[in-house]
Amino acid sequence: MAAVAQCVRAVLRPRYPLLSFSLRTSPRLLCVATQQKNSGQNLEEDQSQSQNEQKVESSSAEKTLTEEKVKLEEQLKEVTDKYKRALADAENVRQRSQKLVEEAKLYGIQSFCKDLVEVADILEKATESVPKEEIKDENPHLKSLYEGLVMTEVQIQKVFKKHGLLRLDPLGAKFDPYEHEALFHTPMEGKEPGTIALVSKIGYKLHGRTLRPALVGVVKDA
Numbered sequence: 501m502a503a504v505a506q507c508v509r510a511v512l513r514p515r516y517p518l519l520s521f522s523l524r525t526s527p528r529l530l531c532v533a534t535q536q537k538n539s540g541q542n543l544e545e546d547q548s549q550s551q552n553e554q555k556v557e558s559s560s561a562e563k564t565l566t567e568e569k570v571k572l573e574e575q576l577k578e579v580t581d582k583y584k585r586a587l588a589d590a591e592n593v594r595q596r597s598q599k600l601v602e603e604a605k606l607y608g609i610q611s612f613c614k615d616l617v618e619v620a621d622i623l624e625k626a627t628e629s630v631p632k633e634e635i636k637d638e639n640p641h642l643k644s645l646y647e648g649l650v651m652t653e654v655q656i657q658k659v660f661k662k663h664g665l666l667r668l669d670p671l672g673a674k675f676d677p678y679e680h681e682a683l684f685h686t687p688m689e690g691k692e693p694g695t696i697a698l699v700s701k702i703g704y705k706l707h708g709r710t711l712r713p714a715l716v717g718v719v720k721d722a
């Protein structure tokens with residue numbers, strides 16, 4: 501270090517006597533200047549390295565945030581799909597429940613109607629069993645009884661109709677296995693095969709649903 505200071509003083513003495521004097525009086529100034537220069541370079545290198553590290557960290561953070569965003573979007577989509585399916589299931593349950601309630605209101609009297617149609621059958625047979633030739637003014641009691649039976653039968657059919665219960669008297673109609681029950685098949689001239697030639701027992705429908713099929717005889721090919 502002393503040798504370096506001497507060389508510098510030798511070079512600077514002719515031109516810069518004061519600086520030469522300073523170097524002579526403070527031999528450590530050169531070392532301090534050199535150290536400051538080196539410190540500045542190291543500081544720049546540290547700043548550059550720090551900036552690079554910050555860029556790397558920023559890039560890594562952005563990548564992490566992007567991945568988290570994708571995951572959250574997928575989770576949101578999944579939750580939305582589940583929510584929509586749950587709403588659809590709830591709506592289906594509500595509609596089924598409403599349909600069951602409506603059917604219960606319509607067909608809750610089904611068993612009661614089955615019993616009543618048997619009463620109607622008895623009334624019909626009673627009126628049919630009365631000889632028409634005996635219904636005269638000379639037989640007022642029989643006539644009144646017959647008229648009372650007919651009126652009762654008419655009234656009960658009105659009550660049936662009011663509650664959605666309708667007669668099935670399919671004479672001459674096409675055979676329908678959902679509404680009719682075939683007791684026998686027989687050939688018959690002048691009748692189209694598959695039509696009903698005889699009604700042994702009338703049927704009933706409750707709000708469009710067959711409550712009791714009509715018992716019929718069906719025409720077949722000769």
